[in-house]
Amino acid sequence: MPSRMVYLSGEYLAEQEAKISIFDSAVMLGDTVTESTRTFRRRPFKLERHIRRLYKSLKVTRIDPGMSPEQMLRTTLDLLERNFPQHEAVESGDSSEDCWIVHNISRGLSIAGADPTRQQGGATVMIFNQPLDLTSWASFYEHGCHAVTAMSRATPSQSLDARIKNRSRLAYTLAEMEVKLVDPLAQGVIVDIQGNIAENKGGNIFAVSEGVLQTPTSANSLAGLSRETVLELADTLGIPTRQTLLQPYDLYTADELFFTSTPYCIMPATQFNGLPVGDGAVGPITQRLLQAWSELVGVDIVKQARNQLPA
Numbered sequence: 001m002p003s004r005m006v007y008l009s010g011e012y013l014a015e016q017e018a019k020i021s022i023f024d025s026a027v028m029l030g031d032t033v034t035e036s037t038r039t040f041r042r043r044p045f046k047l048e049r050h051i052r053r054l055y056k057s058l059k060v061t062r063i064d065p066g067m068s069p070e071q072m073l074r075t076t077l078d079l080l081e082r083n084f085p086q087h088e089a090v091e092s093g094d095s096s097e098d099c100w101i102v103h104n105i106s107r108g109l110s111i112a113g114a115d116p117t118r119q120q121g122g123a124t125v126m127i128f129n130q131p132l133d134l135t136s137w138a139s140f141y142e143h144g145c146h147a148v149t150a151m152s153r154a155t156p157s158q159s160l161d162a163r164i165k166n167r168s169r170l171a172y173t174l175a176e177m178e179v180k181l182v183d184p185l186a187q188g189v190i191v192d193i194q195g196n197i198a199e200n201k202g203g204n205i206f207a208v209s210e211g212v213l214q215t216p217t218s219a220n221s222l223a224g225l226s227r228e229t230v231l232e233l234a235d236t237l238g239i240p241t242r243q244t245l246l247q248p249y250d251l252y253t254a255d256e257l258f259f260t261s262t263p264y265c266i267m268p269a270t271q272f273n274g275l276p277v278g279d280g281a282v283g284p285i286t287q288r289l290l291q292a293w294s295e296l297v298g299v300d301i302v303k304q305a306r307n308q309l310p311a
């Protein structure tokens with residue numbers, strides 16, 4: 001994408017031209033809500049659902065974006081069209097054509113001083129597209145990743161509701177650094193203060209035990225839209241599902257384990273804290289779900305990621 005355009009508070013600008021103040025509440029306070037959507041064959045996937053979740057986050061955080069959900073949708077599609085003209089849908093497997101659509105909305109210019117709720121002017125609305133780089137996950141579809149519990153615990157929802165998709169990412173980043181001390185390629189499993197499995201820094205967690213697909217509720221994890229898609233696909237495939245409390249024990253003893261998130265959709269895990277999950281190979285339910293998702297969107301998700309790896 002040579003001259004990428006971005007959207008900043010009412011204007012479409014070349015990315016180098018888009019600047020925000022060092023006093024923006026995004027910088028001063030990490031006071032920003034966010035969404036990440038991806039495309040499949042250039043078509044945004046579940047964009048309306050992402051925008052609905054965005055507006056829920058905005059409502060709960062009392063940020064007024066100064067535009068309706070319909071305007072946000074139109075602006076998002078307009079930006080996408082400027083960066084990725086839609087005229088031809090590309091063949092599945094061409095990984096260069098899909099992108100990320102990111103919304104970041106901060107409360108706006110923060111007045112430095114005693115009261116962080118005092119703002120000048122309206123929200124800062126930022127939207128950008130980015131080529132979808134899947135290289136760091138691509139090998140996990142075949143071999144599975146190593147899931148490792150972080151030492152730090154999840155921020156309790158009583159302090160910051162996990163359903164608010166926000167950019168205050170320090171806790172997630174520190175947790176991920178901890179798991180990388182164990183294994184540089186590990187993917188973090190964050191546990192809440194009661195000892196229940198919560199989520200990953202950017203994904204939800206599923207465990208398959210005796211044919212039942214289980215995932216934590218959104219009491220301690222983001223209500224992920226990939227999680228929603230997996231639950232929908234499981235229903236279609238007749239795989240029983242349960243949203244429930246899970247402890248590390250349930251992950252140690254699971255037959256299959258995987259993460260879900262917008263960019264990679266489903267990322268299998270074949271080790272948990274150094275022990276094999278099930279027989280140590282990517283399991284059949286995980287594979288069926290990946291296959292069903294690929295059919296749903298007309299893109300071979302695994303092939304698309306693999307194509308990004310050096311030959």
Ligand SMILES: Cc1ncc(COP(=O)(O)O)c(C=O)c1O
Nearest residue numbers: 202203204222224225226261262
């Ligand atoms: C903390 C957290 N949990 C879960 C997810 C997965 O959500 P989704 O499937 O909507 O991408 C994300 C996505 O970025 C996240 O940040």
